[in-house]
Amino acid sequence: MIDFTFTEEQEMFRKAASEFAETSVAPHVAEMEKTGEVSDEVVKALGEAEMMALTIPEDFGGLGLGYTARMIALEEISRISVATAMMLQVFALGIEPIVQSGSDELKKKYLPALAKGERLSTTAVTEATGGSDPTGIRTSYKKDGDDFIVNGRKCFITNSHIADTINILTKSEDDPKLFCVFTIDRDMDGWRATHKEHKVGMRGCNTGELAFENLRIPKSQLLGEEGKGLxxxxxxxxxxxxxxxxxxxxxxxxxxxxxxxxxxxxxxxxxxxxxxxxxxxxxxxxxxxxxxxxxxxxxxxxxxxxxxxxxxxxxxxxxxxxxxxxxxxxxxxxxxxxxxxxxxxxxxxxxxxxxxxxxxxxxxxxxxxxxxxxxxxx
Amino acid sequence: MLNIIVCVKAVPDPKEACNIKIDPHSKTLMRCDVPLVVNPLDKNAMEAALQLKEQFDVHISVLSMGPPEAGNIVKECLALGADQGFLLCDPAFGGADAYATAFTLAKGIEKIGAYDVIICGMASSDGSTEWVGPEIAAILNIPVVTMVKEIVESDRDRWKVKASLENGYRLMQVKLPAVFTVTRDLNTPRTLSFSGIIKARTKEITRWAISDLGVPAEAVGLKGSPTIVSELSSTESKREAEIIAGTREEKAEFLVQKLADVGVL
Incomplete structure (x- = not known):
């Protein structure tokens, strides 16, 4: 018979996440609701509680606990603040492409800091012309020697204004069937977070737009194979x-x-x-x-x-x-x-x-x- | 190295207090119907030990007496950072009052061997006698300070602590080994961490039954408990609302009389 029970360790993960949410998130919910802004204290607490490290392999400074543990943590945090759980879940969405498709160099460069919460991440796909259908995006890349030049805009991006390590989906200027995902970071010139959205709910979780203007990205920042970014x-x-x-x-x-x-x-x-x-x-x-x-x-x-x-x-x-x-x-x-x-x-x-x-x-x-x-x- | 033993009790989750039932025959709480958690004040005891471990060379052993399910709360303490866990678990230990509990724990402490400091929560959230810590000290024939709210100095062989009084505190210097029972003013207990839980994977819990302690069955559990509970029942708290009419003076007079009638004034 299939065993539907959680392990003793998973039950302890639930307890840990629940205690964290009640002690470190709950006191900030009212303020987040009032201002609609991300709480720096909550982000710091998420890092200290190793919540960003859950799905990062141990070799790169993470806990390597996997997705059931992540689901448990999200459920318990969302019980107290859906906005905080949403922010956290998108940190993982920003981490995953680097884990799955990043070179060892990129993994060493970003994952340890992401695990500690010293860097914050997201993945940016959606645009006015493409989200559910990502092939409709217009943010483009063009090769320039070993570099790529990116132009375009992304909208409805969770963590847009707090993330400093962002995976962006782009489409080839020359061939609309070719896509690339690059990891960009705050140190690069040519991109900025622009408009902040005011959502009906999940206040305290930041959503907004990103703009790229002649953003030069070295090839080393490419995730996966060139052209297979989708x-x-x-x-x-x-x-x-x-x-x-x-x-x-x-x-x-x-x-x-x-x-x-x-x-x-x-x-x-x-x-x-x-x-x-x-x-x-x-x-x-x-x-x-x-x-x-x-x-x-x-x-x-x-x-x-x-x-x-x-x-x-x-x-x-x-x-x-x-x-x-x-x-x-x-x-x-x-x-x-x-x-x-x-x-x-x-x-x-x-x-x-x-x-x-x-x-x-x-x-x-x-x-x-x-x-x-x-x-x-x- | 300073050897600290923290005594922890598995108590019914205070958040589920409304679901706790009393066994009409044994006059004890039916603990299995609600989830067991670490007694809240024992978390302060754990935190005190963990803070010392962060500063000095300290080995923390966690000791509990309880049913097999109490192993979870020992594991939780290991995940918080304790080094070793011990669970005194035997049907013969069941139904113990404060004295029999203290006796059994003291025998467990003697079997663990090395100890400089024993820290307990001041009271448990279920029994709330405040006796177990002092009784352990009496059985082991070592000093005790109850209601510790601050550890002022923690030298290798003597501690200076502030212990709460109703209108102040006592400043006490105690030679080790000694027992300290702590209040919630001492610290804010840390919460479980995911990495702590992972580290606890390799930490073992030693389980000792009555035969391991080498004590007679008459000395532990219900048989070893001098306390006789004649009655134990749940109280029902009800709220009633009454709107007082009249002038301000009439309302005040009525209110004073009402409070006097119910014995508040």
Missing amino acids: RVSMAAIGDVGRGGMVGCALGLQVACLEESVKFANERILYGKPISALPAIQNKLAEMKIELEAGRLLAYRAAALQDKGQRSSNEFAVAKYFTCEAAQKAAKMAVDIHGGYGCMEEYAVTRFLRDSFVLGPSAGTSDIMKVIIGRWVLA
């Missing part, structure tokens, strides 16, 4: 990006359920707690069912990923399910809170706003269905 970026997004969003969604599902149970037990109506009402119990049951089902999908996909097997399709299913479930859970949590659910003092209002940012990140639910449809028909 594979590099899509492999990271399919497994790590999607997987990360699943962790964020699971944490939000848990938070919605916990807040709803607490409120339903405290709120008295008709002389008894509203948790005694079948209508409320029905909602709580639905939230619980979808949380349990979501966890099975999420951790199965993460287990496949840990085995080195392809997991992008399984993560597409998990992402569709958990992100939709998180949105439903947030709506139900607000409904259970009644009038209080409209007041910003109550966390459920944040949950509702955060839930709407889950969907589009790393592919909308409709795109997940496209991927799942292709999988079924393949």
